[in-house]
Amino acid sequence: MHRHQILTGAANPSDYSFAAGSIESIHFVAYTAGYNIVILSGDFQRIQILLSGNENNQCLLTCIDCTHESGKIVVGFGNQVCIYEPTVTSERSLHHQVNYRWSLKSTLTCSNEKITAVAWHPKGDQLIVVCESGLQVWFNQTDENEARPSKVNFQIGGIDTSTKVSANTGSKSWKNVWSYKSASPIKHVTYSNDGCLFATASQNDRLVKIWYRTEDSSPIVSFTSTYLPHPRAVTYISWRQTSQFFAEGTVANCLLTCCKDNICRIWCETMQ
Template sequence: MNCHQVLSGACNSGDQCFAVGSVEGIPFTAYAAGCNIVILASNFERVQIIPGAVHSYVRIGSLDCSTDTGKIAASYGAEVCIFEPTPLIHTAATTHGLEYRWVQTGKLVADGPITALSWNLEGTRLLTGGKILQLWHQASLYQDDSQPSSGVTFQIGGDKDDKPKQSEEDEPGWICVWQCHTATPAHHLAFSPDGVLFATSGINDRLVKIWYQNK
């Protein structure tokens, strides 16, 4: 296999710091380079660099992209920032067709350092993994606060679920609807295509745990 292209800015070590997504059917690649996020078009042309200066130059530990909505989630320690694509207006024609710019639209804080992220297909739920598994749901801006959220539960056996908890950040939009302490920190996460199941495993696990929603 021959080298196709050399890109400046080395990707962070590990297999959780790069991902492939798509927006309106247009694929793209995103990877973490230090504290920055680099977005590439399908022809590997660099489209945008999201600087990490506003996040105190914290090294990105994990990153994932939605394959439907094009959302990007990146973890900075225990903090996760959500970036969404916005169409560019009055721009010159490009060969790659990825005429979007990603802007930060949300932020959440987990209960510990995050080592893995996974979007569901629609980009409405985000799974964060580390010592604690947490499932975050994008709440509607017009949700009635007088009606408490019912929450969801996942299980693989007789695990006891903790109560849902809202993000401590001032920015509304993402609510923790489920969390679970695992025996070993989760290092690999993946939603099923329909979003009903997700799988987790630790860095040295021989078995993959399959979680399903029972409520």
């Protein structure tokens, strides 16, 4: 008998229990099932099942998100966040074309509260973590104290014996650079396609907040917001997808919002 189908289990009961991502234009889907992370190909063939190692804590995975360039995956459970990164594998599958395997790279303890949502920056170097009382913005920073080559060596022909520096050189650490306390629990959070803005909305909230980084000379990272008013509670928000080859700020960001008055609204950024 031949294998017909593999059932990987139902997704956890959460609004952020599944996400879509891509790496080198290869699409995949990831979702949380109990304490595990299930990764499927674009046509829903099983690629990998990650064991989160969270069984002893008895906390189900509550949220997940994926990047659309580097293929990184982030999941939240309890008050912790786990970040997984893909690596190329020599294994070949007859059922899918995703020749990558994911492994745990970082674990962050964000607060003493339950994490309810996570959102990746498009470049994968920033992360929004939503907890019960607000949100936190985390940056992935390269250790500036690590040694770097003092010069670039060029050679014609022969074998280059100079020191080679890989793309992964430099130890990176995640740092909480900004926090915000919300009057009510945040329900929706998403980055714009260029990463310059992110939008949030609370449960049964009529106001959508658009956050952007303040421009000043201070080294301290801070964000400020503007409001998009609605007649009734907002139920869904989504940014317009644009090509990754556009430079930041060259294309106006557009936000789609859905409201309980059964009307969808499109908000366009004013370019200066």
